[in-house]
Amino acid sequence: MAKKITPRKEDYSKWYNEIVVQANLAENSAVRGCMVIKPYGYAIWERMQNELDKMFKETGHENAYFPLFVPKSLFEAEEKNAEGFAKECAIVTHYRLKNDSMNKGKLTLDPSAKLEEELIVRPTSEAVIWNTYKSWIQSYRDLPILINQWANVVRWEMRTRLFLRTAEFLWQEGHTAHATKEEALEEAKLMNKIYANFVENFMAIPVIQGIKSKSERFAGAEKTFCIEALMQDGKALQAGTSHFLGQNFAKAFDVKFASKNGGLEHVWATSWGVSTRLIGALIMTHSDDNGLVLPPNLAPYQVVIVPIYKGEKQKEDVFKVAERIKRKLISNDIRVKFDDRDKFKPGFKFNEYELKGVPLRISVGPKDIENGKVEVARRDDFSKSLVNQSQLINYIENQLINIQKVLFDRAKKFQKENTTRVDNFDDFKDVLNKKGGFVLAHWDGAEVTENAIKNETKATIRCIPYSKKEETGRCVYSGNPSKGRVFFAKAY
């Protein structure tokens, strides 16, 4: 806890890892590429789940649960999707261990318990879900189906980083079925909007909304809507995607419905998801060299109360005031923790909550009690104020609103300052190498151009923005005509 964090300028990647570990968010496990999400990190995920779940339900979605395993034959059914995930999946081949006759106390695979068909641990659930929808959908009356699932998924990534890229991660995956193309497209757009709303207003992370180029699309999708955020090191992070899947999965799994006018048609599909990766985005958007910084809407506790006292008498007096403040805050729906631990000194606690990014810290000491005041310290700008206890609730409420806004505005400003319009490829490379961030440039729409740019610069098209103006120009790479600028960046 007492260790200093490596400054961002010195080693950004080290800074990130140290925050994750020292703020008690997560750590690597004994299982290659899999992380342990520690209670404080998980509490943040629970806050995210609660809020998203509410948003999903308010827009008519229900939760359900589908199997962890995908039989290989189902996995193969939608070709592009299979291709996209075959190279990085965990495969179950046996269902029993037996005693190892060569090694006492050790176990070994039982060859007689080999599965006839291998099972893939789901990297995503389209296959298993569309195979299920087949029996749920007969007529237009059965549509739409609006289902979400909270689940773990596994993708066998070779290079992993806590939260950002792990072999197992937690996410939600929505899977909807519709009678018409228009309705499915509307659904995918709606979820894109919900994600943007959640990430901006709740996590205080500004995003660019738009669609993905063909090569950056989800395997099996016809159109992928995305939100893209910009991290403090100038790299982009894909924060949430919603896919219009066309009739690809309905065709792969033969899911048809009797339409109102009597025909038999394939069903239209969407899928959409956000994951624990968002916690990585959260850290890299707001945190500083002193540790995590949490937006109040997301913080597991928004306020921490630290008592300061010497001896039993002072302790009694201070605790009485602290408890009263705690009760008042709770009754005003403010999430608060009173740190009444005896075995740690106030300085140690101050340091801990700074590292953990708690938005506001109230300290209560004997002198404060005399004056009817308490000290309130902000995590984001380290400012401190003495506040009358009678005005405390009002003050705290305003500060929480203000911090949420300040964090968003600061990140928005950073995004703006690090979005650069360029009109030739030299500038393109120059900006990418020296400044980083989003590069807003003309592109001719060709995959071959996109690939060439990627090979030369490692930058990809992050997003073709909704807000694209009809501005004719010349592709920054090929010089061919372009109808508008797109966002390039190096990305996580």
Add this chain to the structure above:
Amino acid sequence: MAKKITPRKEDYSKWYNEIVVQANLAENSAVRGCMVIKPYGYAIWERMQNELDKMFKETGHENAYFPLFVPKSLFEAEEKNAEGFAKECAIVTHYRLKNDSMNKGKLTLDPSAKLEEELIVRPTSEAVIWNTYKSWIQSYRDLPILINQWANVVRWEMRTRLFLRTAEFLWQEGHTAHATKEEALEEAKLMNKIYANFVENFMAIPVIQGIKSKSERFAGAEKTFCIEALMQDGKALQAGTSHFLGQNFAKAFDVKFASKNGGLEHVWATSWGVSTRLIGALIMTHSDDNGLVLPPNLAPYQVVIVPIYKGEKQKEDVFKVAERIKRKLISNDIRVKFDDRDKFKPGFKFNEYELKGVPLRISVGPKDIENGKVEVARRDDFSKSLVNQSQLINYIENQLINIQKVLFDRAKKFQKENTTRVDNFDDFKDVLNKKGGFVLAHWDGAEVTENAIKNETKATIRCIPYSKKEETGRCVYSGNPSKGRVFFAKAY
């Protein structure tokens, strides 16, 4: 929906399956032994999660998340636990598929992507968690650790039944670490009490509380506390267990702490869990030949409003009243659904909600509006009342409380009537075969006796009750001295 359910007397097991499927709770999937939990079934699970989670947090527990996979070497570390689960686990051996050169469009295991060490899909998480706790615990200051996890687990059962026994199921698993034996024992007992409280007061299922005999204990536990429920067919169902693990896992994973007086000691452990199996218990405790019956505290919606009308004018009037009632119920924290679907007739809806066990149904028709009344029907006893709209909220609130109580009392009465004291082995067998239920009999405490009884009758010791009176007697099987009666039963 229109299909009749097979009566319990005709085929109990068929009745159970039909309720699960027709009430839209769950269904079998394409993956052997794995189920799809449908939205209505999942909504019940969410209600259970919410309530349990609150109880866990109120008693100081936090949630976290640990990896899905257990490396084989960790799995082996605690011998009894490994032995207990080795015969029924899913094993990941490869991390990549490749194109099958013999079969175009098909995929096959890539032999070059064989794992050096196999991974077991967690059947339970003691191993992976205690391997993690090792680095979290140095001193008594780090204790206790009170962590819970909501997760999926896999046990490769050969004979599966929806909710009751599935290869994959959802559960929560608590894993706590303590400085003393006494504290760990207290924790295990506390969780046993919380489970009993939840199952009795929330699910309206009466249980017997006590401990398991040695042979019925969790693999790796020193003492297993349990709650046992009795189903309508006279079979028992283990509804929740909490284990005092002693120092077994601390020793297997070398987890020691510096005690207050300077020594180095092994840590004491507990684990405890309930699963989606409880939904099976719920169905088999309360439901009848007309479908599911839900206790109000657990029902996803406690009240459904069905409008009755012909033509647009009536619809408008009826909807206005129905919407007003809905708003009033919501503002009184009553979970309500207004079924405004046009494409289904009232009779169809009545049938659907009967099948789905919604505790109260309000129907609103033109005549009711004239009289200022609505009809309220109870699911549990099918009684109907005309209630003044002005008194509706009060009436509904009282009915919900009453239904909760009636369901518990009915189940308690059944449990009592189906608990039989016997004093010789002929009566023991006779009761088991003809009447079923719990058999309360003297047992000499020997495992060999327990096994002999099991072999002859299929009955096991479900529970050595807390409430056991010090009543000396003779073992019903061996004739050896016994200090008290225990609960025997055939079980799920």
